[in-house]
Amino acid sequence: MTSKTFDTIIIGGGISGLACAKRLQEHNEDFLLISKDIGGRILPSEDGTANYGAFFVCLDYYHTLKYVKLKNQIRLRDFCFHEGEDTYVLFEPALIKYSFQFLKALRLLYKFRKAFRKLRKVCENTSQKEAIENDSFLHDVYMKNAADFVKEYAIESGTDRYLSKGLYSTTFSKIDEMNAFSFLEFCLPLITPIYRFSFEKDKMIESFKDKIIIGSVSDIKHKDGKYKIKSGKDFFHSKNIVLATEINWSQRFAGVKKTNLPVDTNMLHIKGNPKSIIAKKEYQLFSYPSNVQAIATLKDETFLFYYKNKQPSLDRYFANPKIISHKHWKPAGTINGHTLIECNRGNNMFLIGDYNVAGLEESYITGIFAANQIVKLNQP
Numbered sequence: 001m002t003s004k005t006f007d008t009i010i011i012g013g014g015i016s017g018l019a020c021a022k023r024l025q026e027h028n029e030d031f032l033l034i035s036k037d038i039g040g041r042i043l044p045s046e047d048g049t050a051n052y053g054a055f056f057v058c059l060d061y062y063h064t065l066k067y068v069k070l071k072n073q074i075r076l077r078d079f080c081f082h083e084g085e086d087t088y089v090l091f092e093p094a095l096i097k098y099s100f101q102f103l104k105a106l107r108l109l110y111k112f113r114k115a116f117r118k119l120r121k122v123c124e125n126t127s128q129k130e131a132i133e134n135d136s137f138l139h140d141v142y143m144k145n146a147a148d149f150v151k152e153y154a155i156e157s158g159t160d161r162y163l164s165k166g167l168y169s170t171t172f173s174k175i176d177e178m179n180a181f182s183f184l185e186f187c188l189p190l191i192t193p194i195y196r197f198s199f200e201k202d203k204m205i206e207s208f209k210d211k212i213i214i215g216s217v218s219d220i221k222h223k224d225g226k227y228k229i230k231s232g233k234d235f236f237h238s239k240n241i242v243l244a245t246e247i248n249w250s251q252r253f254a255g256v257k258k259t260n261l262p263v264d265t266n267m268l269h270i271k272g273n274p275k276s277i278i279a280k281k282e283y284q285l286f287s288y289p290s291n292v293q294a295i296a297t298l299k300d301e302t303f304l305f306y307y308k309n310k311q312p313s314l315d316r317y318f319a320n321p322k323i324i325s326h327k328h329w330k331p332a333g334t335i336n337g338h339t340l341i342e343c344n345r346g347n348n349m350f351l352i353g354d355y356n357v358a359g360l361e362e363s364y365i366t367g368i369f370a371a372n373q374i375v376k377l378n379q380p
């Protein structure tokens with residue numbers, strides 16, 4: 001049994017906890033990071049060739065890009081949309097019918113991207129909740145249901161034919177479950193290039209790897225201005241605490257009563273011969289109520305197959321399918337709703353991660369924010 005004291009303890013080694021640790025290290029702060037694993041929802045396959053969690057990065061993920069190796073670009077022309085028995089691609093003659101709606105969507109996306117990039121800068125020193133609340137456009141879209149937003153801008157049929165399928169495969173949600181902020185965020189790949197990637201974990205943790213303990217925290221107590229953290233048989237003490245775990249675990253310690261709704265998905269890594277229905281394009285996109293959500297072809301001719309509930313028959317899509325791996329992401333994220341949660345919980349406690357806004361870069365920035373606040377707290 002060990003009992004040690006640190007200035008700050010970070011619980012959770014996903015991108016948000018790692019970003020926080022990295023920033024604290026840059027300021028020579030005293031800290032310990034305790035996590036069940038390193039990477040969290042960035043989960044590579046055993047041989048490192050596939051990503052079982054986060055799949056792509058955008059070219060404007062300024063911080064995250066420093067710690068990933070870019071692989072091939074994901075292009076719109078590589079998408080195949082599925083609607084019942086029907087399959088079609090984006091660049092088809094029928095697209096002309098939707099061109100006016102597309103132009104409207106593009107205008108909205110450029111406006112959103114500008115505000116979103118500004119938000120990223122602001123969020124390094126202002127909590128995400130406060131920063132969104134201070135921006136009337138971003139706050140408005142956060143509070144609006146995506147289905148109502150789509151109706152308001154009269155882009156329903158184009159959304160139904162194309163965007164809903166891209167969104168179901170990236171957010172695992174249907175349009176009427178989402179808020180308009182997430183709708184716009186996850187449509188950004190229409191105007192910002194996206195790439196598959198591999199996470200350079202060693203590069204990320206190089207400067208603070210001796211401050212990491214692999215373990216599972218089971219309890220946190222706060223008494224006399226100090227936190228007491230239980231991990232296995234060991235106890236750790238700290239003045240500051242950063243909760244960088246999934247919100248459904250951390251909310252009880254942070255006194256968070258309401259969160260956005262969790263959404264889950266199943267992922268199968270499959271080896272098999274693709275049947276003609278999926279053979280022509282690299283990415284197969286489906287929409288609600290399809291149980292299958294997306295199929296991605298990897299370089300080694302294996303596939304990632306995402307589905308919602310009961311495992312569907314794979315024979316429709318593959319000859320001789322063999323399952324290499326299965327991962328149930330429960331939850332994959334917690335972004336459907338209109339609840340903004342404050343990161344600074346008082347009593348030197350910070351709650352970071354993707355509970356307000358999903359995605360690697362946004363999670364990374366919540367880690368920077370917490371670290372910056374701790375550095376300020378520790379200044380004499």
Ligand SMILES: Cc1cc2nc3c(=O)[nH]c(=O)nc-3n(C[C@H](O)[C@H](O)[C@H](O)COP(=O)(O)OP(=O)(O)OC[C@H]3O[C@@H](n4cnc5c(N)ncnc54)[C@H](O)[C@@H]3O)c2cc1C
Pocket residue numbers: 011012013014015016017034035036037038039040041042052053054055056057215216217218244245246249265267329331332333352353354358359360361363
């Ligand atoms: C299938 C899937 C696909 C995705 N695709 C993309 C994508 O393409 N692009 C993108 O930008 N984002 C994507 N995301 C979202 C992105 O992965 C997340 O937003 C981001 O990784 C969240 O990081 P985090 O640090 O907040 O949480 P996490 O990565 O979940 O980290 C939480 C950490 O806490 C640890 N932990 C939990 N409980 C305890 C405990 N009791 N004690 C100690 N440690 C604990 C966990 O082991 C983990 O390391 C995807 C997510 C999923 C699931």
